[in-house]
Amino acid sequence: MRFSIVTTSLRILCLQNDLFFLGRFKLKLLYKASIHGFTGAAFHQRCDNRSPTVSVGYNNSGFVFGGYTEQPFSQSGQYVNDDQAFLFTFDGENLIKYPVTNSTYAVRMMANSGPYFGETLVLVNGSQAVTYSNPGNYYNFPAAQMHGNDLNMTECEVYEVEGKSWRTVIWESEKRKELIEYIKSYKPTVSSVTQPRVLLIGPVGAGKSSFFNSVSSVFRGHVTSQAISGSSSTSLTTQFRSYSVKDGREGKPLPIILCDTMGLEETKGAGLDIDDLSSILNGHLPERYQFNPSAPLHPEAHGYRTSPGLKDKIHCVAYVIDASKVSIMSTGLEEKLDAIRRKVNLMGIPQLVLLTKVDEACPLVKEDVRNVYKSGYIKDVQEVGSRLGVPLSCVVPVKNYSEELELDMNCDILLLSAVLQMFLSNGPELWILLHYCDF
Known part of the structure; x- marks a missing residue:
């Protein structure tokens, strides 16, 4: 249970799958008219x-x-002014919301009344146990649907919403510019590794290739599709590919390389072979190596790097997980991910989780991607990181570009924040420095 609450009706209302407050929260009772009085003074x-x-x-x-x-x-x-304000009614089964239509007049601060929403709905009107209702001004609703035209109140309660957002993000164009400039100017400490390599691992269709395409789109200034991506029951990626993100179409490469692999599949002999993973992590795999699930890479294979340098190795692993499918992930996939995690842990390589398709997982995020850190469902899904041995701070929700024709600032901020996380919190530079003496 996410929170405790006094009123049974409101408790039922608030359990409507995050449709009320957009996420994990708790409610603190501030005012209860039957106890504190049906007066504006008591309310204020x-x-x-x-x-x-x-x-x-x-x-x-x-x-x-x-x-x-x-x-x-x-x-x-x-x-x-409050563009987030809304009115609501609850019939015991369904919650109906009525958003503010003129945010300039969303709430009025009247001394002799209780909560006063525009000139449209007033609870404890004029210090009396009655409701004032005048739909059409600043909020639109059918009066019969809202309160059944019964304006005599039996109770009025006001709750403070605590913990509304579980991670702070600045959704502004200046923040987007700041993230872009930081990534463009990032310089690894070890001169022999100018571009840390991040390996993308995840189930078929989770969005590994789409993540690269989306990050590349941000820096090119328009939606682009360089890596093959789409929906399929089997992996569309059949080769090992290393993608360098460029600053613009003809710009210089950015200080990061995203490495794409074949998708994981639950059945044996399908998808990425776990035995190939050690070769990938150690830098033995040649570019465009054709994966063969039934025959892992051998040192005799054409292009096999027998003595890879530090720049050829993987410096960070990003597990790409479809947020809408976490709850139905098969046992076979979980076992494969666990085997991969153990291999990566043994090598001491930093790890993080990219939660993709957050808009498909939560209707509130689909409505507005800025709700991603208000969604209780996404918060719960984030705990998949603990199953992979990854701290919650290293689980990053993203929205890849799929159907869009134009870039979206808020999607860009999530994508850029994920790239920044690859640089900072997971310490690829520390891994590089610890292994530098071996070369």
Whole structure:
């Protein structure tokens, strides 16, 4: 259970698969009219300067309704802008939301009333146990659907929403520019390794090739598709490929190489062969090596690197996991991932998890990718990192470009943050430095 709450009706309402507050949270009761009084003074004494909040009204007809705002209450008498505000009603089974239509007048701070949403819905109106309802101004809703036209209140509660976002992200164009500049100017400490190599490993269709295409798109300035990607029951990647991301179409290579492998499949003799993994990690595999699941690479194979340099080795492993399929991952795939993790751990190579297709996993993220760190479902899925021995801080949700024709700033920020994580938190440079003396 994610939170505890006093009111049974609201508790049921809040369990509607994250449709209410967009994620993992808990509610702190600030004001309960039957205890503290049906007055504006009692409401403001307990709720002013608190945010975000959800205000809930109840009537004898059994309706549960109210509103949400991210702005703190006050007694200024002024309207405040809040483009995240919405009204809602709950019929015991379904939650219906009515978003603000004119955010400039989302909430009004009236001293003698309770929660006051525009001129549209007021709970504890004029310090009385009644509701004021005037749909059409700033919020639109059918009155019969909202409260059954029963304006006499039996209860009013206001809750503060705590822990609304479980990871802080700045969704601004300046942040995107900052991330791009950092990645472009990054210089590894060891001069012999100008481009750390990151190996992408994951089940068929998880989005390994799409991740490279998406990162490349960010730096080229338009959606592009260099690596073969798509949907298939078997791996579309059949060769070992090393992709260097360029700053623009003819720009210089960026300080990172993304290495693509054949996808993992649960059945034996299909997909990436675990025995090939050691050769990949140690840098023995030649470029465009054709994977053969039934016959791993041998030292006699054409192009086999017998004495790979430090620059040829893998410096970081990124597990690419489809967020929408974590809960149904087969035992066979889990066993393969566990075997891979053990091999990577023995070599001391840093690891992270890329959670792809977050928009397919959660409808709130599909609606707005900025909800990714508000989604309780994505938060729960993030714990797949513990099954792979990866800290939660090294589990990074991303949204690859698939159907889009234009770049999206918010998708770019997630993708760039993932690349930054490959540089920083997972310590590929530390691994390089620790092994530098061997060469």
